[in-house]
Amino acid sequence: MNHFFSNIDWFDIWMATLDTLMMLGGSIIFTVLLGLPLGVLLFLTGPKQMYEQKGFYAALSLVVNVLRSLPFIILLIVMIPFTLMITGTSLGVAGAIPPLVAGATPFFARLVETALREVDKGIIEATQAMGASTKQIIFSALLPEARPGIIAAITVTAITLVSYTAMAGVVGAGGLGDLAIRYGYQRFQTDVMVVTVVLLLILVQILQSLGDRLVVHYSRK
Amino acid sequence: MIEFQRVHKAYKVGQREITALEPCDLQIEQGQIYGLIGHSGAGKSTLLRLINRLEEPSAGSILVDGEDVTALSPKGLRQFRQKLGMIFQHFNLLSSKTVADNVAMPLKLAGQMSSNQISSRVAMLLDRVGLTDHANKYPAQLSGGQKQRVGIARALATSPKILLCDEATSALDPQTTAQVLQLLNELNRELNLTIVLITHEMDVIRRICDQVAVLDKGKIVEQGPVAEVFLHPKHPTTQRFVYEAEQLDEDDINSDFERVSGRIIRLTFQGDATYAPLLGHVARETGVDYSILGGRIDHIRDTPYGQLTLSLVGGDADAAIAQLKSAQVTVEVLRG
Ligand SMILES: Nc1ncnc2c1ncn2[C@@H]1O[C@H](COP(=O)(O)OP(=O)(O)OP(=O)(O)O)[C@@H](O)[C@H]1O
Ligand SMILES: [Mg+2]
Numbered sequence: 001m002n003h004f005f006s007n008i009d010w011f012d013i014w015m016a017t018l019d020t021l022m023m024l025g026g027s028i029i030f031t032v033l034l035g036l037p038l039g040v041l042l043f044l045t046g047p048k049q050m051y052e053q054k055g056f057y058a059a060l061s062l063v064v065n066v067l068r069s070l071p072f073i074i075l076l077i078v079m080i081p082f083t084l085m086i087t088g089t090s091l092g093v094a095g096a097i098p099p100l101v102a103g104a105t106p107f108f109a110r111l112v113e114t115a116l117r118e119v120d121k122g123i124i125e126a127t128q129a130m131g132a133s134t135k136q137i138i139f140s141a142l143l144p145e146a147r148p149g150i151i152a153a154i155t156v157t158a159i160t161l162v163s164y165t166a167m168a169g170v171v172g173a174g175g176l177g178d179l180a181i182r183y184g185y186q187r188f189q190t191d192v193m194v195v196t197v198v199l200l201l202i203l204v205q206i207l208q209s210l211g212d213r214l215v216v217h218y219s220r221k
Numbered sequence: 222m223i224e225f226q227r228v229h230k231a232y233k234v235g236q237r238e239i240t241a242l243e244p245c246d247l248q249i250e251q252g253q254i255y256g257l258i259g260h261s262g263a264g265k266s267t268l269l270r271l272i273n274r275l276e277e278p279s280a281g282s283i284l285v286d287g288e289d290v291t292a293l294s295p296k297g298l299r300q301f302r303q304k305l306g307m308i309f310q311h312f313n314l315l316s317s318k319t320v321a322d323n324v325a326m327p328l329k330l331a332g333q334m335s336s337n338q339i340s341s342r343v344a345m346l347l348d349r350v351g352l353t354d355h356a357n358k359y360p361a362q363l364s365g366g367q368k369q370r371v372g373i374a375r376a377l378a379t380s381p382k383i384l385l386c387d388e389a390t391s392a393l394d395p396q397t398t399a400q401v402l403q404l405l406n407e408l409n410r411e412l413n414l415t416i417v418l419i420t421h422e423m424d425v426i427r428r429i430c431d432q433v434a435v436l437d438k439g440k441i442v443e444q445g446p447v448a449e450v451f452l453h454p455k456h457p458t459t460q461r462f463v464y465e466a467e468q469l470d471e472d473d474i475n476s477d478f479e480r481v482s483g484r485i486i487r488l489t490f491q492g493d494a495t496y497a498p499l500l501g502h503v504a505r506e507t508g509v510d511y512s513i514l515g516g517r518i519d520h521i522r523d524t525p526y527g528q529l530t531l532s533l534v535g536g537d538a539d540a541a542i543a544q545l546k547s548a549q550v551t552v553e554v555l556r557g
Pocket of ligand 1: 232233234239240241259260261262263264265266267268421
C-alpha cells in the first residue's frame with residue numbers, strides 16, 4: 001500500500017485541489033451572473049412569450065448554439081487572445097476562468113430558459129392581472145417559481161465545469177485535471193491518477209447532493 | 222360600471238383570423254353579479270379578459286367608471302389593473318410563496334403600504350375567508366376550496382371595486398362550489414363589489430347572479446335579469462342550459478304529455494306568490510281538475526320561484542287561466 005502511494009506529493013495534491021476549487025468557484029459565479037440574464041432574455045423573447053421577438057430570438061439562439069457545439073478544447077485555444085486582454089494572462093486559475101465561463105454560460109442560459117418555461121403561464125397571467133411591471137413579473141413571480149429548476153441548472157452546470165477544469169489543465173491552468181494528465185498519464189504514475197480522479201469524483205458527489213438537497217428544500221409542489 | 226361599446230376581438234393564427242367575439246355591447250352596473258354563460262369556445266374568457274386587458278380588443282371601446290381603458294398608457298394600465306381583482310379556475314397561486322405571501326403580493330407590487338400595514342391587511346383578509354390557521358402553509362398543502370379562497374383574498378387585497386372570475390368553481394366539487402359561491406355572494410353585499418363571473422353551469426348563475434348574458438359562438442344571444450332568462454329562455458342555447466340545470470329531458474317531457482288529456486300549461490310563480498295557496502283555490506272556484514306533470518320550487522339568488530307544469534281537465538279552464546294570470550302568475554299554454 002505504501003509502495004503504491006510512493007509517488008504522491010500530498011502538498012501538490014492539496015494545491016491542485018485548491019486551484020480546481022478556485023477555478024470552479026470563480027467560473028460558476030460569472031456563469032450565473034451572465035447566464036441568468038441571458039436565460040431570462042431567451043425566455044422572454046421566445047415563441048409565444050411576453051416579448052416574443054422572432055428575429056432577435058433566432059439570432060441569440062444561433063449564437064448560443066454555436067458556442068455550445070464548439071468543443072471546449074477548441075474554445076480554450078480560440079479564447080487565448082481574449083483571455084490575455086481581460087486577465088493579462090492565459091495561464092493559471094485566472095487564465096482558465098474566461099474560457100470556462102464562455103463554455104458554460106450558453107449551456108446554463110438554455111437550462112434557465114427551460115426552467116422558466118416550466119413556470120405555469122397562469123401564474124404569469126395572474127401576476128400581470130395584479131398590475132405588475134415586467135421587472136416585477138421577473139423578480140416576484142418567474143424567478144421565485146423557477147427557483148428549484150434554476151438550482152438544478154446550477155448543479156448540472158457546476159458538474160460540467162468540473163470536467164471542463166480538468167481539460168483546462170491541458171493549456172496550463174493547473175488543478176487536479178492537470179495533475180492527473182501530467183503525472184498520471186504522461187509519467188505513468190497511476191497512483192496520482194487514481195487519487196486525483198477519486199478527489200474529482202468526491203467533488204462531483206458533493207455538488208450533486210448539495211444541489212439535490214436545495215432543490216428539495218425549495219420545491220413546494 | 223363596465224360598458225362595452227361595439228367591442229370585437231379576433232385572433233390572428235398564421236394568415237387566418239379567428240373571430241372570438243363578434244361586436245358586442247354590454248352594460249354591467251356597480252354592485253351587480255353579472256354572469257356569462259356559454260359552451261366551451263364561446264368566447265367567455267375572451268370577453269372577461271378584455272375587461273382588464275389581458276386581451277387587446279380588435280375594435281370598440283371598453284369603459285370602466287366612464288374611463289376608456291383601451292386608451293390607457295402602459296403605466297395607466299398597471300394602475301388600473303391594481304383596482305381590479307381576478308380569480309381563476311386553476312387558482313394560479315404562486316407555489317413558492319406561503320398563503321400569507323400570496324395574499325400580500327398585490328399589495329407589495331403596488332408598493333403603497335408599509336410592511337406593517339400589509340401584514341395587518343393580510344391578516345384581516347385571511348380572517349374574512351376563514352384561512353387564518355393556514356397563513357404559513359404553501360398552496361400545495363391546501364384543498365381546492367381553500368386555494369380558491371386564497372385566490373379570493375389575494376384578488377381583494379387592494380380593495381378593488383370589481384372582481385373578475387374565470388370559471389372560479391369549475392374545478393371544485395358541488396359542496397365546495399356552494400361554499401365559494403356563498404362567499405362571493407356575501408362579499409358582493411358587504412363591499413358593494415361588482416362581480417363578473419364565467420361559468421358553464423346555469424345553476425351557478427341561478428344561485429348568485431343578478432344579470433346574465435348567454436354567449437354562443439362569439440355572440441351574445443340573450444341577456445337580461447336572471448329570473449327572466451332562466452324562467453323564460455328564448456334562444457335554443459339558453460333553453461339547453463336551463464334544461465340541463467333542471468335535469469329535464471325534452472323527449473321525456475313530450476312522451477309524458479301524450480299520456481294525459483286536457484290542456485297543458487306551465488305556471489311560473491315568483492317572490493311571495495310562490496308560497497300562496499293559489500292552486501286549490503282556483504280549482505275550487507272554476508271546477509277545474511288538475512294533475513301535476515312536473516315542477517320545482519327553488520330560489521333565483523334570493524328570490525323564491527316555483528315552476529309547475531299542469532294538465533287541466535273539466536270545469537272552466539279559461540277562467541282558471543285568467544284567475545291565475547290576475548294573481549301575478551305567468552301562464553304559458555304548452556298544449557291548447
Ligand atoms: N390566444 C388565442 N389564439 C387564437 N385563438 C384563440 C386564443 N384564445 C382563444 N382563442 C379562440 O377564441 C375562441 C374563444 O375562446 P375563449 O377562450 O374565450 O372561450 P371560452 O368560452 O372561455 O371557452 P372555455 O369554456 O373552453 O374556457 C375559441 O375559438 C378559441 O379557440
Ligand atoms: Mg374560458
